[in-house]
Amino acid sequence: MNTELNHKAGLESEAFRHMAHEPGYRKLNALSEQAEDMLHKGNYNGVSRMLRIYHESETVVAEIARLIQKSDLCRTPRQAAESDVRELYGRLAETRLAEQGRKGQAEMAPEQADRVNVLIAMHTFMLSHHVQRHPECGIVPPDNNDVKEAVRVLDADTRASERAFSGLYHFLMEGSQPSMYALLRYDMADDYRLHNLLDSGFVDSAALEREYGKLPDFLELDARLTRKAEKALESLCKCPPVPYLEKLNEELEKLERLAHSPDNIDAPFINRDFLAKYGIDRSSPVEERTRQVETAYRKLDARFVRMTGRRPYADDLFGTVKPKAEIKEAGTDKPERQKPKGRRMGF
Known part of the structure; x- marks a missing residue:
């Protein structure tokens, strides 16, 4: 009591x-x-x-x-x-x-x-x-x-995560600057600063090398920033917005066209930024380049499986696709062009 x-x-x-x-x-x-x-x-x-x-x-x-x-x-x-x-x-x-x-x-x-x-x-x-x-x-x-x-x-914290997500999304879709918190939290701050300095053209290369060491290729730096931002954004949202998925799907279709026709490496729709992002070396022998394309496709395909829940396409594609070079070696005079499947993601 x-x-x-x-x-x-x-x-x-x-x-x-x-x-x-x-x-x-x-x-x-x-x-x-x-x-x-x-x-x-x-x-x-x-x-x-x-x-x-x-x-x-x-x-x-x-x-x-x-x-x-x-x-x-x-x-x-x-x-x-x-x-x-x-x-x-x-x-x-x-x-x-x-x-x-x-x-x-x-x-x-x-x-x-x-x-x-x-x-x-x-x-x-x-x-x-x-x-x-x-x-x-x-x-x-x-x-x-x-x-x-x-x-x-x-x-x-929901608010902090939403602000970080919004900044990363607009950076990837429009090129706008993410918040400093997002840059620091996802290890992008130094790369972003160096990217802006190199992009401006008004830099002291010797001073930058003293601070950063050997300066990376600009395209490689841009690709690294993009990959970090995509990884961070996808960690913050299980299923990102449709425009983001559509943008990645276009890149997946480019990789598919390269898998079908390695000679497309010089096509207008394949630019240097795209190749740098996916680790594809235009100067590599066709066999090596084909492996690079497959690796890139499988990784991006797996991300789509995780983000959208659709079934994987990589095994179907690389279990049946035969690049033009292999068809010619088999003795076919006029190989029929294999068209990309152009699968849509069903967003």
Whole structure:
């Protein structure tokens, strides 16, 4: 009986303490407007002071966290490393709401991580990359375990994943720049920076070689970036949008035409970018090139099976296809042209 009374008294005390730290509607609205104005003007120290005063208030902290998320203060590692931004996120991490999230995270499903801890995770992630790239900055790097936990939280956060997916999708379909988070998370940042520098034409090759070592061929670099982006996008979405699948299907059909007719390597529809992406060397002997085409087709075909659930086509194609060179060697004077099957994916 005493245990139950003590438990009830404890709950009532906690509820009273909670209410004592929560402002009314008008006060909360005024604080929200004040914090939004300070964030808009870049007065992050002012927001830090507000968090210090109201660190016990869950509603105030949650509202400030919403506004910080809206302001997107950690778009780049450099922004995350600014002293007033580090102070702001440090104050956010010390709030009662953040502490509750950390204590409950072991029992919570990863996707239920609250906004406060997602924000802290993004700052930890970005700051760790800044310190890695600029060890001379003097900033103490985040603990490795904290960085791993930050990556887990961000991977589980729907909003972060959707933004990364959207950036990767538009990069692949339109050539627009992904977010810095997506570039860093999927190991594309250095390649993307070097790609842009080489593409601009106004570069100091000697300086770049000191930083990167031997510079890669531009087409190979472009192909590597594309492959990384596709791998990342497909890891974020089990079945990507139809335009993306149609684009890949066109490339699958090109590979099929090359399998049927290796001489098509010089056809107008086969460009250098396509060959670099799929590891096909135009100068290789026809037998080697045929193996390269088959390898590329099988890998892309397997991706379609995984993304769409259709049956694989590779065994059918390479179990029956005979390149023109083999038909001529068999003694046929006028071999009949084998037309690509042109299978559609049934999206």
